[in-house]
Structures are given as C-alpha cells and as structure tokens.
Amino acid sequence: MTLLDPTISPVALLAADTSSRELLDEFSKREIRRAVLTAVAVPGYQVPFASREMPVARGWGSGGLQITLALVGPEDTVKVIDQGEDAGVNAANLRRLIADTTGVDTTTVAGEATIVQTRHRVPEDALGDDQILVLQVPVPEPLRGVERDMTELRRMHAEGDYARMWVSLYEDLVRNGVITQTTGYPCLVGGRYVMATTPIPRWDIPKLHRSAHLSLFGAGREKRIYAVPPHTDVEPLTFDDVPFEVERTEGASCHRCGAGSPDSGVESFLVELPGTEGGRWVCSDTDWCNRRLSSGMVAR
C-alpha cells in the first residue's frame, strides 16, 4: 500500500485525501470488514472493533453505518429503513449520508437492494442470498439484564453459561404469567451464542432463522459487530412447553392494505395510529404496504 511506502510524503497523501468525500479511509474499512468476517465465522459472537466516530451520533446508527460504508461498492444499491419506514427522518438522514459520501444508488424497494440498513425492523418480504441486512444495534449484550459486569459476561458467553438467562425467563413466567420480553428477544444462534436481536420485534425473529440472506449487526457505541450467516439457526430462548409468541393483536389489520384481516390471507407487523375511534393499524413496512396497494393486490 502506498501509505506504507516511506518514499511518499505523508503530507502529500494527506493533501490528496482531502478530495475524498468518504467517511472511512481504506484502513478503517478493512478493519471493519475483518470484524465482519470474524463475526460470520463465529455466528452470534460479538466481535470487538475499533468503532469510528461517524457524522451521526453514537446510538443513532453509527454501527450499522460503519458496516454499510465498509461493505458498499459502486455496484451496490442501498435501502435504509427505520421502524420499517423509508421516509422517517433518521432513515432519510442515513440514506442521504450514504449516498452523498459514496455515490451509491438507493432504493426503497427491498427486492432491489443489495444492502438493507435497518433500525428495529426486518423487511416483510424474505431477502435473498444476494442481499445483506445490516441492523443498527443500540445494546448488543443480551445478558445485560441479568449481569452487568463485563468480565463475567465474557465468561458466561465463553462457557455458554446461559442458566441465568433461562432463570430470568422462568421468573418472568412465574411473576407475570407470560414472557414479557418485548423487542430484542434473546436468541440462540447456531446452537452456541445467545444474541441480542437488536430491538427488532419478536415478529421479525423467524425471518432471521435459517434465512437465505446474511444479517450483520453493528453496535457503534459499544464497538461490537456480530452476524447471522445464511441458513443459520436463530432460536428464540423459550421453554419446550411455553410457545414463543410474536406480536399479534386480535382483530387488527392495516387500514391501507388490509394485511392482517382474515380475507387478506397475509399478515405483517402492524403499528398503531392512536385515533379517536379506538385507533387504527397500519403496516410498519411502508414499502411492502405500498407495493401491495400499487400492484392491485388490494381492492380499494
């Protein structure tokens, strides 16, 4: 590499570099890619990496952004969603940042994207083996609820000692009658590591299980990257006799596309629009909902 060549003036290189609009230099990208490769090789294991400061604040997707920027190439098409929505302010901001600094194409259609960067949702349509899902992770440690000490946490993961996680589920059931974990449900990945599924809803977890696509999780603030490679088991922790429950609300259906109603034949993750007549429901995956509408699948 030229940077290591002592005959080239570092100052000249610095000057040359100012023309670049890229947020990460090649060395940084390479380090992130290495972490990603390690993560793919050890599914569910949290790989430490030297998270860079990004132009977005930590906690605002800096981890996902670094993965996307390290992987994206000129041929890629990127989709960015937040809460399932392409048009939200945060999604729009990240999309703009990625497009402006890399010149890559963007899309809102999940099927057209090679990289989907997301916060809190997995697109409703299954992704294919040529697609990468990049999830923004605020808290990568699934065991933090039962243990705060990082040294002990490392030991627990290293030894696969998840008894206390199971006990927390037991206590939950005893106290509350149901498992009350909402989003970010802990899952066992590849039968080895317990992983935090970011705060994606339980609804999305089956979409990670043995999926065709690669899922990459980036936690910028906590400096961790982890992965679910294609066709890997992602099993939500639950007792044999206590079924894992996803979010479903009796009688709810999307007021736009009708998903969730008995005659629609499909379901999606719905979010509530509080309203006067008891609230209405709408698909959280706006692109999926729009395509159902525009393709005439839904009678208006």
Add this chain to the structure above:
Amino acid sequence: MTPALRVDGLGKIYGPGTTADVAGTGPGFNRVVSPTSGGIVAAWDVSFEVGPGEALGVIGESGSGKSTVMRCICGDEEPTTGSIRLASVDGGGTDLRTLSPARRRALRVDRLAVVYQDPAEGLDLRLSAGGNVAERLTAAGWRNFGRIRERASELMLRTDVPLDRMDDPVREFSGGMRQRVQLAKALANNPPVVLLDEPTTGLDASVAASVLDLIRDLLEELGVAAVVVSHDFAVIEMLTQRVVVMHHGRIVEAGLTDQLLEDPQHPYSQRLVGAARG
C-alpha cells in the same frame, strides 16, 4: 470402595511466598505466617477421602484453614499445591485442578454442590426460591417449564420450604428459610458430593437446630458424600461419622467422630474438646 471425593496434599499459601515458606509454620510453630516471607500458609498437606453416604467433619477454630480447604475443593480458590479428585469425574482419575476453569465451574451444576454459611453466597437473593432452583436445573439442561416447576416444588417440600413461598423473592425470607432454599438448590441435580461450610452458624439456636435436622435427614437419605466444615462440635457430632481436626492450617488429628469426642489424642484436640465440653 472408591471415594466420592479424594483430596491429597492440598496446600494454600496467600500473599508472597512459595512452598519454601511452609517451614516455620503450622501447629508446631503456632503460626501460619511465614517468618521468612510473610506469606500466609492457610492450609498445608491436607488429605482425606469421603465415600458415598458418608459425612466427614472438618473442625477447627476460625483461622485454622478449614474454610480455605473447602473453598479450594469447590474451586472458589485455587490451591497452591495438591490434588482434588471426584469419582464422578473420570472415575477419580483426573485432578480437578487440571481441568479448565469452565469445566471446573460446570462441576458445580451436578457433581459438587456447596452450601455456604451465608445464603447470599449460594443464592441470588433477587430471585424467587423456585428461580434459584431453576438456575441449577436450567444449567443442567432442563428446558421444560412445567417439569422445572415440579422438580422445584419437590425440593421445596423436601427442604421444608412452604410451597406458597416458592415464588417469593428469597430476599424476603428469614435466615433459616434462606438456608433451606440453599439446600434445595444445592441438591437440585443430585450431586454425589456436597460441601457444607458452617451451614447453621449465624442462625438462631432453634432455627439452627431444625436446619441441622434437615441436613442430617438429607444426608442420610440421599447417600451423598458430604464434607461438613464447622467450628461447632454439636454440628459435627450430629452430622458426621468421621472428622479431621485442623489447627494452623494442618490436620492435627483424624478419626471417628465419637472417638475424637471421647478420646482425643492430639494436645490441641484435647484442648478443643475440653473447651467445648466444659
């Protein structure tokens, strides 16, 4: 008879110092602190065996090294020298000290249980009584909620914890009740060896007596090999058939429990028994 637990030449030195500092310490010198290095020879040359269904007492005053021995056996502390073997691990062919820390810890799930003097050491006080038992069961791979509940209930019943308290946090329990829960947790996976460190010390006399009864019954029924560490002859007499006396980190006498009480040989044992018997 293969011993369920076998300890050979166990030694533990704290602070600076090496095995060279053992000279000049022990009962003969009336000190555990090495005169040369200041290292503390908390235990040295401790050996014993315990068979299935047998309870061995380890008696001594505080500072005699008896708790150090227990903590070295269960892995809470790393001994300086010696070996520890369990019949349930490789038929006694493997010194536990050669195991990885992870495997060593895993033994605590179903091979080697510990009941501490302070229930807070053996229990998570934030969890319910049942949850504490569930921790051991899930660690052993139990994944059926209903069966975990059933097994926890059995153990509560067996250790005289009222079933209607099973779902209450242990923090709300009295000391005696906590100790019963600790026993339930320790026995959850039928470990062949149980170490009890002053299991009734600190409890009110009447509570201590009933916990002692419970322990005696459990030891008799379950056929486990037990090591009972205590400074209290009443506890040792009630629970054990054999005993070792520790003084300044060494075993000064080993024998049958009734023999130690009625015919102690070592001057220190005689003093100890004399003091206890008034």
Add this chain to the structure above:
Amino acid sequence: MGYVAARGGTEAIAAAEELVRRSRLNADASWLELDQLTERLRYLNDRVMGEGGLWAPQLAARAIRQAEGDVIEAAHLLRAHRSTLPRLCELIPADADELRPLRRIVPAFREVPGPQLLGRTLDYTGRLLDLGDEDQARAAAAAATAAAARHPEDDPAENAGATEPPFPERLLDVLRRTDLAVDRRRDDDPEPTDISQVAVRPGIGRSAVLSVMARAETGALVNLWYRNILGPDNHLHEVTLGEVRHGELPIRVRHPRTGNPVLLGHLRATEVEAIEDLDGADEDRTRFDVGYGLVAGHNERKAIAMANLDIALHRDHSDSGLEQSVLMTTDGLDASGFLEHLKLPHYVTFRSMIERKQAMRTDRARNERKGRRHHPAPVVTPAAEQAAVPAGEVTP
C-alpha cells in the same frame, strides 16, 4: 400518493438543516472569528480538543462555532473529522519530563525543588462578575494588544512560562528517593494502547484506562471522582496533590527513512501527580500511593480527577466495577449520543411493549376467572415426595 411520502423525511431534515445554517449566519452579531475562540475562550477550546481527542486549535474553534458552543457536539465534529483521515504514522510516546511548565504548583510542600510557579490561573482571581463598561474594555484590550506587539518581552502571558531546561524535579522523585512511594511503574504495558484503534473493555491495561480518562467528558470524570470521595464508590481517602503542571509538550515522530526522532511541534497539556495516604487493611501504610493524570490543553479539573481515579482504580482491585465505569461510562460522545437517540422514533418497540402488557392482562384475567395465580406450584403427593429426590431427571 402513499400514506407517507417516501421523501417526507428527507425534506424535513433538509429544511431543519437549512434553518440551522441560516440562523447561524443571520444572527444579529458580527461573524465569529476563529481567533476569538482560540485566544479568548481558551478553556473552551482546550476542552473540546481534549474531549475530541485531537490537538488542532483552529479546527476546534471551527467546531465550537459550528456547534454553536455545544461542547459535546463540537468534540463530536472533531472526532468525526479525524475518522475521515488516514493514519499516517504513530507518535513516539511523549516524555512528560520534557513538558515546559507555564504553571507549576506543588501543594504537598512549602519548599520544593524548583519553583512554585502560579502562572496563568483563575484560582485566585476574585469571583466578581465584571460589570465594567464594554467600550472601555474593548479599548483596553486593543491597547494591550498593541503594546504587546511593540514590546513582546514585556508581555506577561509570554513570560509566565519563563522556565527553561533543566525543568524542576518532581516531588515524586523525592518521595521515591526516600522510599515513601509505592512504585506503580510497570513493564507489562510498554506500548500505550491507542483507544481509537481497539474496543476497550475491563482488564485492558493501565495505559488504555488512562487514555480513556484523558479523552473523557470533564463533567463525567469529576462526577466519578466525587462519587469516590463522598458517594458509594469510596475508594479515595486523603489525597494530596504532588504536582500540578500546565505547559508545552514536544511531540515527535520517527523519521520514516532515518529512523531519527523528528519534532512535529508542541501541544499544551496539564499534568497532575496525586498522592494518596494508604489506609486499607491490605495496604502498605508506610508508603504513599501515586496516581497520574495527563490531559490535552489546560484542564486542571479533569487532570486532577484523572490522577485521583488512577489511584482509586488500583485500590479497588477490580472488585467494584470502577474500571468498567471509567472505561464504559465517561465518554461524552457515547453517553450523550445514547441519551439523545431516545428522540428517534421508537414506535415499533413501543408497540411491542403495549402488546406484552395486553398479553399479561389477558393471562391475568384468565387466571382470575379460574381463581388462581399464574403458575401455581404443582401439587406433589407424599408418594411423589418419597421418589422425588433420588429420581431427578437430567436431560442433556
């Protein structure tokens, strides 16, 4: 038209950004020059460089101006800017003995080797709000600046740091000579950890912990220090400052061809050595413990907190989680970023939370109809009791 225009968010943030830009330009005041910040708001500029982890006074001033005075935001701008730059080389570890003091005090002794040099400090200025006339102040400033330009040798700011090598011996050297100090120097961590290149976690080594503190948010570090004095952490007992210095530190790199050290320039730094009277049961009461603090710029508050916490860290024997607190919770960007992310939309997670609340209620209602608790303890018959303990099931 869909329910939400896919471009809605983009338009909104673009509009907000434009509003910020215009308001900044249109303020009813003259343009803020960078030297106003570097020369007149010295502490602010130094703090941003310290927490931003980049010594670049002009860039820091830009950042402060762009961030409208928000220190964390400005530090963020500096760090994010640095992320875009390639790493060209690594500095030779600076030798603090080469720090040319502009100020140096030793509270622990009345007479010390070398001077007690009060220097430029606000410590003894009366905390009286200056309500003087603005025009007079402006005129006085202009006159002083002109005079300094004519006679630089009379400038008190320049002369404050008149010390020249050899620089005064440290108090710590005296303590070591008299065998009164615990030796904290260690050789297991020879090359300082670059915390911008690794993810720190407990157990990483002292150089990394010191680096984290050097870059930490000043308030966070002061708070952690105070917790250890008055609060629950309680690892500090009777600290005396051995050395407080502010001065210029030469920075060097190795020449890529000759391998010789080459001076790049100087940065200002604040260095503190703290002395703790050991009182723990397992501590050597015949000696003092020492702690070290070094931060970029003039920030004595932070350097003192750092030196004290360095002591607290070896006193807690990794028992209390203090190391984790220092490593993981003192970074201003981390804490603020995470705090502020709460402003992002969270309606997916919130929906999931509501759903669980409803599930709990449904379960409760079902059980109340049946008149029981959620999961009553199973009934165990006496026969089962007999069989219970020996017949435990063990599933792999």
Add this chain to the structure above:
Amino acid sequence: MAEHRTVKLEVQGLHKSFVLHAVDGRRINALNGIDLAIHTGEHVALVGSSGAGKSTLLKSVYRTYLPDSGTVTLRLAAGAAVELTGLEDRELVALRVREIGYVSQFLRSEPRRSVRDTVARAGRRRGLDHDASLDAAAEILRRLGIGENLWRSYPSLLSGGEKQRVNLASGIICPPGLLLLDEPVSALDPANRESVLALIAELTSWGTTVLAVFHDLDAIERLADRVVLLSGGTVAESGHPTDVLRTLTNPLGAIA
C-alpha cells in the same frame, strides 16, 4: 444353651491408656493386656469394680477409644475375620452399620425426631425399607413397653427409663452381629426391666453375640452365658456366672 464353636470376637493383649496433655502429659492406664474370646451367639457379661476397665473395654472394642496396642478381631457375618484396632476409619464406619453395635445408658443426640422415627431410622440404616422399618420399630417399642401414645413424641420429653428403652430399641432393631451393651437397663423400674431383659435374652437366640456391662447381679445371672471379671485392666477370672460370682467376696461391690 447350645455349644458355640466359632469365635466371634477375640481380644488379645489389649492395652489402653489416656494421656492428659493438659496435665503435663500424665498417663492413666486403663487396660493392661486384655485377652478374651467370645463365641458366636454367646452372651458375656463383664464385671469388676469401678475403674476395672469394663466400659473402657467396650469402647475400645467399638473404637470410641483408640487402643494403644493389642488386637481386636471380629468375625463378620460373611465369615471373614477383621482386625479392628488397625482398621481404616472409613471401613470401621461401615462395619458399625450392621456388624457391630454399641448401646450406652444414654440416649445420644437425635433430639428433634419422634420416638418411632428414631428407631425406624436406625432400622433403615441397617437396610430395612421405609415401611418395614416402621413396622419393626412399632413391634420393638411395643415389646419394650413404650406405648403408642409416645411414638410421636420427641425423646427429649420422655422419662429417663423411657429414653433408655428407646435407645435400646434403636440399638437392637435389626441387631448387629456383635452388640456391646453398656449398662442399658440402669434406669428402669422393675416392670419394664422384665420386658427389656426378656428381649435381650432373645437377641442371642437370633444369633447376636453380646458383650455387656450390667449394674445388677440378677440381670447377669439371667442373661449371661459367661462372666468375665476384670481387675486393674486385666482379666482376673472367666467362667460360668454362678461360679465366678460365687468367688467374689462382695459381688455387688465388685459390680458397682
């Protein structure tokens, strides 16, 4: 009485002394070379004056006292002979379950367990199952005159005589091959004494060998096949009860 051929217990050259370290290592000699053989099913009573070594001999055989020298050889139920003084502690603990029992005049520990459970547990230790142990305990308590109304009480609430019978019941439920009795009927009133003596008499017919110390001549004459007189820690005389007791100038004094 049947002719007994096999030797159940053989004591040879048994010495026992006590060293009192607190009293400048003063040594008290208690047994000074005891030689004694007891046949299977035989009931041997020890007599002698206070301090002659009767209890010391029982406890030295049981190993509650650690003998200085000499041997104690016990023939096990299975036929093998075991030397007890040099036996590993662990093995001795095992023998104490079924091969050798010791009943003192005092009820030991077990303070918070009902009378019946106390006895039944002793039976379970010797291999009875749960139900059989309860049945056997009931029967033996009944025979010893402990009424059903007392079975659920704790022994600590009983009278001295009742405690002694509960203690004996625990000692002889599933009786071990060799039973060492140390004044087991000292606190009994005459009526209960009868039932107790009858039961002890039965033990030998079940094949149990008994070595006993009694405080009264009547019990010895009724129960013992042989009497061994100890004096100064050695065997002074051994023979048929009437023969030995007749030689004593003051038999009651010798016993007490």
